[in-house]
Amino acid sequence: MMNATQRMILALAISLEISLTKSVTLNVVLFSVAFLLLLIRRQPLKKIGLYVAIAIIPVLGSFWSFYLYGQGTAAENLHFGLVMGSRVLVFIFIGAWLTMGMTPYVLLASLRQNLKMSATFTYGILGALNFMPRFKQAFSSIQAAGMMRGEVLRWWQPTLYFKALVHAIKWSKNLAMAMTSHGFQEGASRSAYRDYPMAKSGWVLIVLILIALQVILFFSRY
Amino acid sequence: MAITARNLTVAYRDQAIIDDLNLTLEKKTLTLLMGPSGSGKSTLLKALAGLYPQYGGQVSGKIEIDQTAIATLKANERAKRVALLFQNPDDQFAMPTVREEFIFALENLELDKDEIDQKTAWALEKVGLTDFIDRSFVTLSGGEMQKVALAEVLALGADYLLLDEPFAAVDSQSREDLQVLLQQLSQEGYGILVSDHDPAGYFDKISQFYQLKEKALVLVPENDWSQYDYQKQTVVLKPAAESDQAQDTAYRFDNLRIQNGERLVLDQDILQIFAAGITLLTGPNGVGKSSVLKTLARLHRYEGSLTYQEQEVHAWKPRLYFGQVGLLFQSASDQFLNITVDEELDQVMAKSHHADFWTKEILDQWLSDLHLTGLGDQSVYTLSGGQQKKLQLLLMLIMAPQVLFLDEPLAGLDEQSVAVVLNLIQTCQQALGLTILVVSHQTRDLVNIVDRHLRYEQTAMAYQEEVLV
Ligand SMILES: Nc1ncnc2c1ncn2[C@@H]1O[C@H](COP(=O)(O)OP(=O)(O)O)[C@@H](O)[C@H]1O
Ligand SMILES: [Mg+2]
Numbered sequence: 045m046m047n048a049t050q051r052m053i054l055a056l057a058i059s060l061e062i063s064l065t066k067s068v069t070l071n072v073v074l075f076s077v078a079f080l081l082l083l084i085r086r087q088p089l090k091k092i093g094l095y096v097a098i099a100i101i102p103v104l105g106s107f108w109s110f111y112l113y114g115q116g117t118a119a120e121n122l123h124f125g126l127v128m129g130s131r132v133l134v135f136i137f138i139g140a141w142l143t144m145g146m147t148p149y150v151l152l153a154s155l156r157q158n159l160k161m162s163a164t165f166t167y168g169i170l171g172a173l174n175f176m177p178r179f180k181q182a183f184s185s186i187q188a189a190g191m192m193r194g195e196v197l198r199w200w201q202p203t204l205y206f207k208a209l210v211h212a213i214k215w216s217k218n219l220a221m222a223m224t225s226h227g228f229q230e231g232a233s234r235s236a237y238r239d240y241p242m243a244k245s246g247w248v249l250i251v252l253i254l255i256a257l258q259v260i261l262f263f264s265r266y
Numbered sequence: 267m268a269i270t271a272r273n274l275t276v277a278y279r280d281q282a283i284i285d286d287l288n289l290t291l292e293k294k295t296l297t298l299l300m301g302p303s304g305s306g307k308s309t310l311l312k313a314l315a316g317l318y319p320q321y322g323g324q325v326s327g328k329i330e331i332d333q334t335a336i337a338t339l340k341a342n343e344r345a346k347r348v349a350l351l352f353q354n355p356d357d358q359f360a361m362p363t364v365r366e367e368f369i370f371a372l373e374n375l376e377l378d379k380d381e382i383d384q385k386t387a388w389a390l391e392k393v394g395l396t397d398f399i400d401r402s403f404v405t406l407s408g409g410e411m412q413k414v415a416l417a418e419v420l421a422l423g424a425d426y427l428l429l430d431e432p433f434a435a436v437d438s439q440s441r442e443d444l445q446v447l448l449q450q451l452s453q454e455g456y457g458i459l460v461s462d463h464d465p466a467g468y469f470d471k472i473s474q475f476y477q478l479k480e481k482a483l484v485l486v487p488e489n490d491w492s493q494y495d496y497q498k499q500t501v502v503l504k505p506a507a508e509s510d511q512a513q514d515t516a517y518r519f520d521n522l523r524i525q526n527g528e529r530l531v532l533d534q535d536i537l538q539i540f541a542a543g544i545t546l547l548t549g550p551n552g553v554g555k556s557s558v559l560k561t562l563a564r565l566h567r568y569e570g571s572l573t574y575q576e577q578e579v580h581a582w583k584p585r586l587y588f589g590q591v592g593l594l595f596q597s598a599s600d601q602f603l604n605i606t607v608d609e610e611l612d613q614v615m616a617k618s619h620h621a622d623f624w625t626k627e628i629l630d631q632w633l634s635d636l637h638l639t640g641l642g643d644q645s646v647y648t649l650s651g652g653q654q655k656k657l658q659l660l661l662m663l664i665m666a667p668q669v670l671f672l673d674e675p676l677a678g679l680d681e682q683s684v685a686v687v688l689n690l691i692q693t694c695q696q697a698l699g700l701t702i703l704v705v706s707h708q709t710r711d712l713v714n715i716v717d718r719h720l721r722y723e724q725t726a727m728a729y730q731e732e733v734l735v
Contacts, residue, residue, distance in 0.1 A: 188564070189600060191585055227342035228370075232340065232374070
């Protein structure tokens with residue numbers, strides 16, 4: 045079966061495919077399969093609901109804008125609006141399928157091992173993810189610091205970002221120091237505690253799925 | 267077998283913080299390094315750990331570890347010999363869980379899976395946290411994080427352990443546990459250097475004691491240790507002049523509970539903070555003082571009831587609340603909004619709640635007393651630690667909100683600056699009738715200007731007339 049890297053590759057291939065084609069049928073099939081997979085793998089309904097909620101505005105937005113303001117006939121505009129709307133839906137649910145049961149740690153670790161991505165880069169991203177909750181806190185404390193000085197810092201004001209950047213630089217420097225002190229060095233060779241092998245069966249599955257997409261495209265009339 | 271520093275000088279932007287320093291750190295010893303904040307303890311430890319000049323700091327002189335120059339070692343070779351535990355426990359883990367963190371570190375040494383598992387288990391057992399292997403760091407207390415950090419460097423195999431104020435965010439029980447653990451490790455053969463600004467609990471465990479003074483180390487002879495282990499004196503505050511009038515209440519606590527991570531740091535029945543005057547809040551390291559200040563400044567969640575002017579703190583509109591209440595952050599740079607000193611001063615002079623008091627002449631006088639004159643165009647981020655602290659305090663006192671919380675306002679200041687700063691706080695408080703609550707270790711300096719004293723032990727605060735100085 046597919047490991048994280050292979051899933052990533054498949055997700056990218058599918059995204060590319062639907063970006064280059066205009067088949068509502070294909071998009072609907074892909075969305076349905078991804079949705080079913082989420083259900084079969086017993087993802088919490090709340091989470092699925094969240095994906096739907098995230099999807100609603102961009103899906104309706106892209107549908108309406110192409111439907112109402114398209115340059116073609118009414119039928120063409122409807123078709124194009126449906127293509128664009130369903131495309132966004134597929135992007136979101138393919139993303140949901142990709143991250144299903146997978147932590148950023150596993151994805152990054154297997155990308156690093158399989159595709160020889162730099163360790164500095166992957167650990168940098170992981171560090172940044174760990175900082176996310178603290179970043180939110182820093183943001184509100186920066187805003188409070190502003191209000192204590194009679195300044196309301198809005199999200200469009202550069203001061204906010206400048207201060208956030210000051211925090212980020214301080215943190216990343218501390219993290220880099222901690223990593224160095226724990227023996228990490230850019231470009232140095234490291235051992236691997238876990239293996240993330242890319243199984244042959246995974247490649248076979250990817251090829252089969254991509255062939256299936258072509259078949260659907262061939263028969264799709266809308 | 268030792269870490270040695272010969273004629274070590276460390277500077278930031280050509281300003282020497284450590285000057286021509288010599289030190290030998292042997293195995294099987296436990297050394298305490300004391301010095302006020304800003305004296306350069308972290309700077310020295312980072313240099314000894316080989317992190318400078320890679321991460322800033324200009325270094326000259328020689329640092330050797332078992333006769334090998336530290337600069338010539340690769341990071342993973344260095345990590346097998348010397349390790350640094352950082353001041354802020356949050357900042358030292360790259361991974362979200364204990365297990366992943368150990369894997370990350372031991373992969374750097376190119377160990378295989380079995381060796382990694384075995385070293386991880388061995389090290390966690392050594393600090394008594396075997397059950398913690400699958401915990402994620404956000405669920406750990408400060409003391410537990412420092413123990414994991416210690417286990418991690420033990421697993422890496424370091425013989426020399428440098429710990430930079432490891433107890434700043436640690437409650438007093440964990441502090442004792444860790445101190446005992448460090449003593450045991452030193453007896454087993456590790457060479458350990460701990461920096462701290464509080465000597466409590468060390469003197470029956472250490473083998474050497476240095477003071478960092480005027481950019482160099484002073485060895486304190488064992489006979490003099492007792493002077494530092496100061497039998498704290500008690501000062502009794504003059505009872506507040508209650509006769510004047512019934513004291514107004516600024517804040518009212520009712521069944522207030524504050525969590526810090528997983529730990530309940532405050533569980534307070536009924537308490538009030540009086541309006542006008544200076545209240546000193548003291549308590550052991552890590553008890554939760556900063557969390558309480560943040561809560562009062564509406565920057566931390568709470569349960570139960572906390573009212574300011576009879577209205578629940580979280581129900582206040584932030585803008586209105588911060589129009590009346592200010593917090594002097596522990597880290598000065600968190601307070602700054604602009605880049606240069608002049609921009610900062612102009613901003614607060616324009617927005618001050620007491621612009622009538624803060625005339626240009628008065629400002630210039632204080633700037634000169636604080637030795638901050640002539641820094642106008644300089645970036646606030648390039649000031650020294652002490653200058654930043656003084657500027658930060660001046661900015662907030664020019665703003666002069668009705669209520670001001672001060673978190674360690676004297677940290678990193680020399681004696682002369684402390685006197686000026688105390689005078690500044692007292693002058694503003696009296697002239698403008700401010701309500702000030704101050705958290706500080708430097709009680710000996712503050713006791714002369716405070717009106718009341720709140721003592722914070724375990725999870726509750728209470729008023730006391732006696733202050734330990
Ligand atoms: N990375 C840095 N760049 C510039 N100045 C620094 C840096 N780190 C510390 N300093 C300054 O060096 C002095 C000593 O700081 P530090 O070593 O952190 O002292 P301590 O650990 O004893 O509190 C302070 O004035 C501080 O502002
Ligand atoms: Mg320090």
